[in-house]
Amino acid sequence: MKYVVMVMMMLLPGVGAAATRRQIVVLDPGHNGQNFRNSSKINRWVDIGTEKKACNTTGTTSLNGLAEAQYNWDVALLTKARLEDVGITVVLTRQSNDGWGPCIDERARIANDNHAAALISIHADGGPAGGRGFAVLRPKLVKGLTDNTVGPSATLASMLVKSMANKTGTSPSSYLGNKGVLVSSDYGTLNLSKVPAVIVETANMRNVKDSALVSTGTFQQTVAEAITAATLEFLAASPQSAG
Template identity: 45%
Template sequence: MSYVGPDFDPPQPRRPRRGPLTVALAALVPGALLGWVVYEALDGGGPDRAGSAAPASRTARASSSPSALSASPSASGDHSGGDTGADGKRPTGTPTAAGSGPLKGKVVVIDPGHNPGNFQHAAEINRTVDIGTNRKECDTTGTSTNDGYTEARFTLDLAHRLRTLLQQQGATVKLTHDGDGPAWGPCVDERARIGNEAHADAAISLHADGSAPGNRGFHVILPGSVHAGAADTRGIVGPSHDLGVRVAGKFLRETGEPPSNYLGGGTGYVTRTDLGGLNLSTVPKVFIECGNMRDTKDAALLTSGAWRQKAAQGISEGIVSFLRRS
């Protein structure tokens, strides 16, 4: 049985028999190809030449501080909503055992926002926990697309894809939850604690927003300076800022998803001091809202397995850039 989805390609039409003209033209191809190779060698062509990435995207990649990010053309997807297995699918490159690649010795904590079972445990997730500045709900159910594809399902799938890519670089990767543990949570304070106790070199919380239709785009949430109660972010504000800038630039380049048109003034960055996952972190950490699930254009991307792989690639490249910084 044939299946068209995020990990399968549709059957290709059978090629017609070649005629004499086709054969004659084929004979000219090697010479033309050789000329192209020579041209490329002389011209210094490379992956960043025009046609590989929009100039605005390259400008955003080079940025070293939060500023407006220019949008690339929107990426298309298969709109399947298919999820990966525990190790993700469609990995790029040759798998590398954790600890034996260029990121050997680096620890990354991935926090898939919410939990697919949260909606069945209202009492547990509604109890409040201390986030330093005040008390807040343990967790929430998250949002979903109009067709019922949940944020929790999205973030867990994206986390699996991202884990695979980072492990290929040799990083040790820990998830705050993996879909096979407790049926709810963990609470936001525990999510921060997992990163702290792992002594993570970088941590990222994955989300998708639930704003009004017409509001679209991604934004990266940076920790503000907090020094109250159990929270003290003063030591991580700087490196978290650096991490967020790198993730935003790479995410934009890989996905083409524009910066948010409803938060952050078009910059793609928002600073907050009301999130326990950031307030209680003692390691560099950011959140990324990958798009708005309630907008039809963004929903079409977020439900695409092919697009989620691009999102994972962009986030991974941002984290790798941060961990390999001089």
Template identity: 45%
Template sequence: MSYPGPASGPPQPERPRRLRRGPLTVALAALVPGALLGWVVYEAVGSSGGDSGQAAVRPATGSPSASGESPLTSPSGREGREGHEDRKGQDDKKPGASAGPASTASAPAASGPLRGKVVVIDPGHNPGNFQHTAEINRKVDIGTHSKECDTTGTSTNAGYTEARFTLDLAHRLRALLEAQGATVKLTHDAGSPSWGPCVDERARIGNAAHADAAVSLHADGSAPGNRGFHVILPAAVHAGAADTRPIAAASRDLGERIAGNFVRVTGEAPSNYLGGGTGLVTRKDLGGLNLSTVPKVFVECGNMRDSTDAALLTSGAWRQKAAEGISEGIVGFLRGS
């Protein structure tokens, strides 16, 4: 999803008519450039708060005015996920090489409790994956085995895609964390790269950034009636290029804090079909977790195929709450409180 800027600039002043050069004319000629300059500055500053198309966020304050985004029809509808536990193993979700710039980084804030901390946000999938099926189906090594570079992700029955959801949520989460002083990097952003990155590259971006915490954002595609969120934690994997043993405990701490705050802020219940009501699931088949050397979790914010969950996921106000819940979990983890 792209986030275009304003469609048009400020109106241009009309060209003044030719006047006789008298004393008053000369005085006016001297004043007009200054007035125009002041007008331009006013327009640049006063208009900067307009909606650029990105999720407008006011750090730590309420919800945006927009109630949701218009649906983007998925060319393939349900993308052929596997069922329940095994299905999300395909979502990471699929490993492979990078298809573009490594990351999108924010400038560190001048102050705040998270100054000096680095957070990597990984918006699951990419809106362009539908047009690059050959690339995302290429196999990559995730340590324990090989699997596809990525998948298209799922969507609501009305066509609102997981990839659009995760990008919007990532922008909201980034704004909240930057307001706390953190340096935030995204594994990809709107239109760059045009597909992917593959899941092995997503893990490497967090590793290269020496992230203090990394969070991959998703929404599930399970059967109707399956509701709620869950946080996926890395198992203690040691195989091939994968060794999550050094990060397993810290990742669990991060995941538990996110789950607790997600419930409190959003009111969304833990998954009724995974995790035994805890909202926590441990996995060893996701490349984005297996190859991470920094504390990392996946957050499945709800089930897009359930109409009740879909109504939440497509609401801008609810997505703001989701960003706040995840942010507060990350802040608690990084501050140890």
């Protein structure tokens, strides 16, 4: 009987993967609420594969004084609840907004150690006052580092650009990336992730209109909906990545 079940799973790989494994998604709320009080710790250099960079940064602040770290944390919790509602296991890279770190290399390691189906890092940008909108950052090919993640991360990025526009009603960034996508090897979290990974800059906190948006529960909910929708679309399209 066991043999028959195994054969059926092999014939239906998508069904087998869904039935035998819980899919894990790692959400990474960028920065941390107490980073600004721990500058010596967050300024420590870490290896990001291509160069050395600061362990972490403080993040930006909206024009009305909302700290990016707090916003990222709130959006991550809203997204986590939505994904868990549909049976996805969610791991966060930090457990509160009251501490410092973890470093960017550690954030990638958490996704790797959990064999996550995807790593999504949630941010809001501190861009030029005249610029608006969201951008999804995805890894650039770095031989020996991102060979396996470039393709699926690109798929996830394009799904997220589409769902951000659909759910939030905002537009791809007017100043960052191309049509809402930036391909880069400058980010440790993307370079070091062995699983499909993206960073989403959900809005520009230094723009008057975007700054007003990020403080509203409605916008935060729609961002969470957008990340959830893109994640589910990605998982459905790539059940083999659920290991």
